[in-house]
Amino acid sequence: MILLDKPYVSKFLKETIVKYDFPALDTGNITEHGELSLISTEEIIENFKNDSNSRLYTNSENSINWVVKNLGFTKLPEYINVFKNKVEFRKLVQSMYPSFFFREVGLKELDEVKLEELPMPFIIKPAVGFLSLGVHKVLNAKDWAHVKELIKEEFTEAQSLFPIEVVNASSFLIEEIIEGEEFAFDAFFDEDGEATVLGVSKHLFSSDTDVSDRVYFTSKETITNYLEPFTNFVQELGNKAKLKNFPVHVEVRVDKNGIMIPIEVNPMRFGGWCTTADLTYFATGLNPYYCFLKNIKPNWNQVLEEMDDEIYSLIILDNSTGIPSKEISNFDYDALLNKFMQPLELRKVDYKMYSIFGMLYTKTPKEQFAEIEEILVSDLKEFVQ
Known part of the structure; x- marks a missing residue:
């Protein structure tokens, strides 16, 4: 079963629901009337009461409140809390990384933090958060003064956009910098707790x-190199939390020695805004939503053999212009698309509400990767009026 909620449901997810006749409930008034054949809250509750191995996927953590309210008799709220609360997550994996520094502080305690007690540089992030909201790297004392002011501004605005379960400003996690290259992957646990990436x-x-x-x-190349170590890691994680019939989106860093440290795990979904699961489909032909809900374990050897050697990218067009979104009258999407050899799908977003102009999927030959490096450093000012 699938819960649909704001801020975004992709065409691919909707098509998956229709194609495979997956029961779906709109918990956020995100779909058009008659667009999908929807079921009721009572039907989902009844399914879980009749079958403890029922599976539930949500495209958005906005649905967490619905799950806590209606499915408190299941393990789902327990699973959600240990991952959604980043402090609880650090406690969960503490035995795996005993020397890793982290500390929880309240929003009102930020001015009382003694920098000499912290590893410098460090990361500060909301204990319960979404996207990169409130996430900052602090390099020195001057940075710290600036970051504290930014956090106060960001959370004044964020609390009007997202439910308290998604963005909770009462508590922050300070932790040491995790060095290395960063990766994200989607996975699920079956009824026996076995993990599949x-x-x-x-x-x-x-x-x-x-x-x-x-x-x-x-x-x-990316999947080939990291599929096995990421599967091993998420299996150990699942064993610790005793996860079953549950999807997750995992973010990790891998250092130059191959040591992997988790950044965070997002519960009940793959990449937010229907991102990473749809990227996997573009690149591999696999449908992650279908795989989880139907308990399909991909034959990765065959999938990799049939893949091409192109680079498939997800580009999140966050407002990095330095201009407040409310002062921008137009974003030139056509000019943006002309920057890429093979755009696959453009998703426009109400940037005045979310400060994101949209998301773009592209396919790029390795020798043309400069187009991705260029958009990575762009402030996007050339596209706005």
């Missing part, structure tokens, strides 16, 4: 201080 993407950054979500890409 459903796609791997690499997260690119424009600089050492960049914490944005501008570019993710996947390729035959």
Whole structure:
């Protein structure tokens, strides 16, 4: 079964629901009237009462409140909490990484933090958060003063956009910098707790201080290199949390020695805004939604053999112009598309509400990867009026 909620449901997810007749419930008034054949809250509750191995996927963590309210008799709220709360997550994996530094602080306690007690540089992020909201890298004392002001501004605005379950400003996690290359992958656990990875993407950054979500890409080489170690890691994680019939979106860093440390795990979904699962489909032909809900374990050897050698990218067009979104009258999507050899799909977003102009999927030959590197560092000013 699938819960649909704001801010975005992709055409591919809707087509999957129709094609495979998956029961779906709109918990956020995100679909058009008559667009999908929807079921009721009572039907989902009844399914879980009749079958403890029922599976539920949501495209958005906005649905978490619905799950907690209606499915409290299941393990789902417990699973959600251990991952959605980043402090609880650090406690879960503490035995796997005993020397890793982290500390929880309240929003009102930020001014009382003693920098000499923290590893410098460090990352601060909301204990419960979404996208890169409130995530900052602090390099020195001057940075810290600036970051504290930014956090206060960001959360004044964010609390009007997202439910309290998604963005909770009462608590923050301070943790040491995790060095290495960053990756994201989607996975699920079956009724026996066995883990299956459903796609791997690499997260690119424009600089050492960049914490944005501008570019993710996947390729035959990326999946081949990291499928096995990521599967082993998420299996150990699932064993610790005793996960069953549950989807996750995992973010990790891998250092130069191959040591992997998790950044966070997002519960009940793959990449938010229907991103990474759809990227996997573009690159591999696999449908991660179908795989999870139907308990399909991909034959990765065959999938990789049939893949081409192109780079498949997800480009998140966050407002990096320095101009407040409300002051922007137009974004030139046609000019943007002309920057790429093979755009696959453009998704426009209400940027005045979410400060994101849209999302773009592209297919790029390895020798033309400069087009991805260019958009990675762009402030996007050339496309706005």
